[in-house]
Amino acid sequence: xxxxxxxxxxxxxxxxxxxxxxxxxxxxxxxxxxxxxxxxxxxxxxxxxxxxxxxxxxxxxxxxxxxxxxxxxxxxxxxxxxxxxxxxxxxxxxxxxxxxxxxxxxxxxxxxxxxxxxxxxxxxxxxxxxxxxxxxxxxxxxxxxxxxxxxxxxxxxxxxxxxxxxxxxxxxxxxxxxxxxxxxxxxxxxxxxxxxxxxxxxxxxxxxxxxxxxxxxxxxxxxxxxxxxxxxxxxxxxxxxxxxxxxxxxxxxxx
Amino acid sequence: xxxxxxxxxxxxxxxxxxxxxxxxxxxxxxxxxxxxxxxxxxxxxxxxxxxxxxxxxxxxxxxxxxxxxxxxxxxxxxxxxxxxxxxxxxxxxxxxxxxxxxxxxxxxxxxxxxxxxxxxxxxxxxxxxxxxxxxxxxxxxxxxxxxxxxxxxxxxxxxxxxxxxxxxxxxxxxxxxxxxxxxxxxxxxxxxxxxxxxxxxxxxxxxxxxxxxxxxxxxxxxxxxxxxxxxxxxxxxxxxxxxxxxxxxxxxxxxxxxxxxxxxxxxxxxxxxxxxxxxxxxxxxxxxxxxxxxxxxxxxxxxxxxxxxxxxxxxxxxxxxxxxxxxxxxxxxxxxxxxxxxxxxxxxxxxxxxxxxxxxxxxxxxxxxxxxxxxxxxxxxxxxxxxxxxxxxxxxxxxxxxx
Numbered sequence: 001x002x003x004x005x006x007x008x009x010x011x012x013x014x015x016x017x018x019x020x021x022x023x024x025x026x027x028x029x030x031x032x033x034x035x036x037x038x039x040x041x042x043x044x045x046x047x048x049x050x051x052x053x054x055x056x057x058x059x060x061x062x063x064x065x066x067x068x069x070x071x072x073x074x075x076x077x078x079x080x081x082x083x084x085x086x087x088x089x090x091x092x093x094x095x096x097x098x099x100x101x102x103x104x105x106x107x108x109x110x111x112x113x114x115x116x117x118x119x120x121x122x123x124x125x126x127x128x129x130x131x132x133x134x135x136x137x138x139x140x141x142x143x144x145x146x147x148x149x150x151x152x153x154x155x156x157x158x159x160x161x162x163x164x165x166x167x168x169x170x171x172x173x174x175x176x177x178x179x180x181x182x183x184x185x186x187x188x189x190x191x192x193x194x195x196x197x198x199x200x201x202x203x204x205x206x207x208x209x210x211x212x213x214x215x216x217x218x219x220x221x222x223x224x225x226x227x228x229x230x231x232x233x234x235x236x237x238x239x240x241x242x243x244x245x246x247x248x249x250x251x252x253x254x255x
Numbered sequence: 256x257x258x259x260x261x262x263x264x265x266x267x268x269x270x271x272x273x274x275x276x277x278x279x280x281x282x283x284x285x286x287x288x289x290x291x292x293x294x295x296x297x298x299x300x301x302x303x304x305x306x307x308x309x310x311x312x313x314x315x316x317x318x319x320x321x322x323x324x325x326x327x328x329x330x331x332x333x334x335x336x337x338x339x340x341x342x343x344x345x346x347x348x349x350x351x352x353x354x355x356x357x358x359x360x361x362x363x364x365x366x367x368x369x370x371x372x373x374x375x376x377x378x379x380x381x382x383x384x385x386x387x388x389x390x391x392x393x394x395x396x397x398x399x400x401x402x403x404x405x406x407x408x409x410x411x412x413x414x415x416x417x418x419x420x421x422x423x424x425x426x427x428x429x430x431x432x433x434x435x436x437x438x439x440x441x442x443x444x445x446x447x448x449x450x451x452x453x454x455x456x457x458x459x460x461x462x463x464x465x466x467x468x469x470x471x472x473x474x475x476x477x478x479x480x481x482x483x484x485x486x487x488x489x490x491x492x493x494x495x496x497x498x499x500x501x502x503x504x505x506x507x508x509x510x511x512x513x514x515x516x517x518x519x520x521x522x523x524x525x526x527x528x529x530x531x532x533x534x535x536x537x538x539x540x541x542x543x544x545x546x547x548x549x550x551x552x553x554x555x556x557x558x559x560x561x562x563x564x565x566x567x568x569x570x571x572x573x574x575x576x577x578x579x580x581x582x583x584x585x586x587x588x589x590x591x592x593x594x595x596x597x598x599x600x601x602x603x604x605x606x607x608x609x610x611x612x613x614x615x616x617x618x619x620x621x622x623x624x625x626x627x628x629x630x631x632x633x634x635x636x637x638x639x640x641x642x643x644x645x646x647x648x649x650x651x652x653x654x655x656x657x658x
Binding site for chain 1: 257260267271566567569570571572573574575576577578579580650651652655
């Protein structure tokens with residue numbers, strides 16, 4: 001899964017995400033709320049994209065569309081080249097299971113259930129046998145640095161640890177896309193650094209990550225930032241390209 | 256996603272809320288236990304009464320005089336020795352084995368020395384003993400010769416003997432005064448036990464027909480006629496022969512307006528059985544209502560559970576649970592609740608039947624047990640279907656938004 005980016009020419013790399021003129025309207029008539037207006041977005045395999053925006057800007061709506069949790073009013077959404085609109089409820093469940101790993105702000109672990117069982121859950125729905133499931137869940141937990149905590153319940157883990165369990169759960173099916181919704185919103189600074197470090201490592205390992213945040217510091221870790229504002233999406237200038245014009249003086253190197 | 260996994264999720268969900276699961280089950284436990292216990296009671300009562308009626312003499316038929324329903328003020332014709340002779344005619348009544356004329360006097364004072372008691376004096380012929388299924392205890396029965404001679408001899412029921420001569424005594428050879436008339440005791444009757452049949456034979460005193468007529472009633476009409484059919488199978492035929500002979504002799508055109516009635520253990524058994532069956536059905540219906548209430552309890556709790564776990568359902572859906580898996584999880588939860596409740600209910604109901612009630616013991620019908628468990632499974636599916644469908648149809652986005 002990490003091979004694509006480095007070896008294949010850019011045009012042949014399939015887009016993990018391909019969103020075209022996506023709109024979402026809640027309600028109708030005069031009370032209609034346009035949460036998203038004609039959004040276009042493509043994400044290549046292995047990209048680490050941060051979506052930033054004020055609260056109410058439509059970024060959560062966008063995430064719900066990308067995660068197949070909600071259907072768009074109009075527009076097209078291709079996930080791994082597959083048009084999501086063509087799928088029925090059951091097929092969408094399979095798609096979420098195989099292609100998407102969710103990481104939520106509130107962790108969303110199943111209460112009263114061990115860390116291991118939480119991580120195993122997507123594999124259960126994928127129909128993976130018990131032994132294989134256990135092995136893969138254990139591997140995912142050690143990847144996020146939680147080996148030895150398999151039998152802890154969510155209420156026995158710190159916020160940072162819970163979020164790492166959630167990351168392990170998102171990873172365990174080796175999905176095409178990791179979708180993170182304010183993953184550090186409920187964490188202290190140490191745990192935030194922890195989780196962001198984990199994302200960096202996953203990115204380095206070639207994972208495709210789309211992260212939603214309102215925190216600029218979190219967004220800075222991504223290789224690409226898009227801004228959602230009033231339901232419209234704009235590409236933020238790459239920070240590297242942004243630097244020279246801002247400090248014209250430094251461009252004049254000493255001769 | 257295998258069934259095993261669905262069951263595991265369901266069990267985990269139930270164990271997470273132990274007390275609530277138990278209380279929900281309680282509704283089903285009580286309902287099923289009530290159905291098992293009440294049908295067992297009805298069944299036990301029915302078997303008990305069947306046994307009692309068999310003790311009355313399965314071949315025995317009793318003919319009693321009665322006021323014809325339509326002729327107010329005018330008595331019907333009484334039963335006479337002429338009727339007895341006609342019924343004993345093997346040509347007119349081939350299915351009749353024996354006919355015993357009976358005169359009886361209730362609440363008659365019987366004395367022995369200073370002891371006295373009240374008894375029913377029954378005068379008849381020797382054929383009365385097999386005819387009415389009366390068993391001899393000690394001594395001998397009276398004979399045809401005793402009847403012909405009008406000898407004043409008696410056989411005492413067990414209770415009468417106990418009261419006059421002491422408990423367990425054998426009064427054969429002693430004398431008693433029946434309404435002041437001296438009789439020789441020639442035997443006692445075997446104890447029949449409390450409450451056998453409609454009157455208690457232990458409180459009867461049996462004597463030859465002619466002796467009772469000569470000293471107590473006079474030589475008039477008969478109190479009843481006891482007829483014995485040739486066999487249990489011949490009983491219905493014997494009854495219709497009795498009807499046709501007596502209808503002719505009493506000038507009856509309308510079978511509804513007879514001046515006599517024919518009673519048999521078979522009729523009694525049929526009537527009691529019908530009554531008991533209706534009664535058992537009524538009890539079972541009441542128990543079934545409690546079962547329905549228990550089922551509604553399951554729906555209620557499952558709805559609460561779905562609402563409470565909306566977020567969990569949302570998480571599961573986000574992780575790729577198909578609607579069928581969510582439906583299955585909640586449906587299996589309610590089926591487990593109701594089936595475990597049903598099995599416990601059968602156990603509780605069975606334990607309840609071990610408590611003896613009066614003279615009879617409830618008898619659990621195996622078919623009721625099978626039906627109870629089947630019904631409880633059906634209740635789980637029926638009453639769990641709506642909450643489970645609601646869970647399965649939750650939209651993941653709305654479910655996740657719920658705190």
